[in-house]
Amino acid sequence: MRSAHLRAATVFGPLVVTTLLVAGCSSGGGGAATPAGDGSIAVDAGENSCGVAQTAIAAGRHTFTVTNTASQVTEVYIYATGDRIMGEVENIGPATTRTLIVDLPAGDYQVACKPGMVGNGNRTALAVSGAAPPGTTDQSLQAAVDSYHAYVGTEAKALLDTTTALVAAIESGDLAAARQAYPTARLHYERIEPIAESLGDLDPLIDMRIDDATADTPFVGFHAIEQILFQKNTLDGAAPLGDALVANVGKLNDLVKTVQLTPLIMGNGAKSLLDEVAKSKVTGEEERYSRIDLVDFAGNVDGAKYVFTALRPALQAKNPQLVATLDQRFTALVTLLGTHQAKPGAPGSVSGSPYVSYDALGPADVKALAVDVDAISEPLGQISGVVTGP
């Protein structure tokens, strides 16, 4: 079944990759040239802490002055409910100060400092209250696009880092370490797969299956490496594939910085992610050598859920029932997926994967997952209509 793939290609076909720097990507949801509002708020990004000078502030535009007091490079995010990115600043060197400008409507937020730029980070709650100037639909859609763009950028960078780690393990001759590094890199790719699919041949070069190979297009990318590591159980021949993969993932990481996104592309991309789950994860088709299909499954669901999270304020204003339905069904699916988490070393566990092997699932488990995916697919298909409608 190639239709989902083709549709994704069609949806993303007209995307224009420009050299414009999208302001929202690196400077948060603000980005406009209007002056910062009511003074700046100091953030002390430490090794094990995330100090915020004011934790109860008024709605409106704020400037955060972030100082890295940790010993390693850090990054700071401001998250709304569901880890919706309101603003972020990355690559802050030790003892360096950077600013982050962000528009914050009333609500509960978290400031996350991530030394080493990994994990959930150290978090401090931030309460924003008062009458925020009501945002227009256009503003909330633009904020959603900016937020999603930041997410895509973060995931592409994480993909590059984790793929580089995978290839480093291959080149160091450590098969066990390479196998353990594989699932993490896959997770970051699967979260943003529709964006990669919109960027020419990058998706097939990164993610093709052996069945997609022809005389002119040999089997390369993640799954070619997967076959060597997990089926052939060796490192022989993996290094050249790894170098090419890192190069292609690097291109992806560069391109997503300038890719132009719209709410429609986001909505269709989310649906495309769920279609991917239904087509190749529920069936165990994708990770046929490593059997880490549930990692890909989780990645696709994460990516679709982030689109929903980013669009939530706009959707809430137009169709609160749709938001309630999607909330309920995403929660059900994430909960169900959580029941298949594996303890390292336990039966069915795969090194480097938080989930059990696909082979450890029974027919009833697979059916339950498929039912919950189908349940999300229908309301998710409505998002595009809502965001493009009046």
Add this chain to the structure above:
Amino acid sequence: MTDTSSTDRATATTHVPPPPTGVSRRRMIGLIGGAAAVGAAAGVGVTYSASGGAGSADAPGAGQAVAFFGDHQAGIATPAQDRLHFAVFDLGAAATRAELVALLTAWTNAAARMSAGLDVGTGAVAGNPAVPPDDTGEAFGLAPSRLTLTVGFGPALFTDASGRDRFGLAAARPPQLADLPPFPGDALDPARSGGDLCVQACADDPQVAVHAIRNLARIARGTASVRYSQLGFGRTSSTSTDQPTPRNMMGFKDGTANLKAEDTEALDSQVWVGVGDGPAWMTGGSYLVTRRIRMLIEPWDSTSLGEQERVIGRSKGSGAPLGASSEFDPLDLQAKDAGGRLVVDAKAHVRLAHASTNGGATLLRRGYSFVDGTDDLGRLDAGLFFMAYQRDPRRQFVAIQTSLAGKFNDALNEYIQHVGSGLYACPPGPAPGGHWGQSLLG
């Protein structure tokens, strides 16, 4: 008899006007309800009344659309259509009573439209191009094809396998809906048995029946999922005196002695649940038993004609009881040949299934032949999807099957195996503006 369609879906909308631009789906359903109400007022009290002209035609096959609303659900006494798609659904683990009611309401709205030959919701092609169409589209342009949709509630809806009363319905479970007992020789596959809800879609065009189940399954997503479904390609029973008796996959006429829609007295005594039978919500409803009966085709085919007729108890050509000359001749179970042997064998299927053997119990059989390709051994996966409506399964299906089942009874058991089973309480028909199961859940 199949009435080949001369009306397509577009013209069918002449009796149920299509919604002008701006008319909501809700109001559209109101219009359909109104049309049915007019029919009822004009004296068309039977469920299979054609919508072709209010009050004009209640003869089977005379119209293309079967009235959806009424005292009884359509698809029971309706003259059996040629094709079946039967689906069984399970409610999700977290489904609530409110969600069950919402599902049945949405199903009723969609079913009323599809039965009238209309598409679901805003249709297959008329909606917002940015969203998936409400209707899947494969029945677009097809005639109503006498589509009927019939809903039933399984015992699990009232009390699930672990004894839980998920929807506050345990007290409303009718005594007639007692779990079927195990029968000797059963080889039931749990995946093809039981279930919370069933929907029987029957139509003269297989694509119309499949379209109906597909769209109802789609509407159910998030609340209920398909446990299994069964296609039937040919009716094996006539349920009207106007219909010739069809042959089943064994090559024999099947359903000769079936209850017929014209025999309203028999329907009232054997099929429709009466006042005082049990909980009032089932009055006007009926109980459905389904059995997926696999026929062991290859052994049967290599059995002599004489043995085949002995096993069934009828002539393969005419369908006449052995010893008689025509199909509808009475069955003489006492007749003996010159040598003093019973003409109809002591273990013949017709003898053991006959009402006189079972305390007068009869069934409205409405089964369909199926062929689901071949099995792993290359044998035809074929047989009868047995479906029978009745007033009380305890004294009807269970009594009859007790006579038939097992090595010591029906000679046919050597050639068949029951591999799936279902029991459902089919509530009375929905009233215009109401929904399926309103008497239970309303």
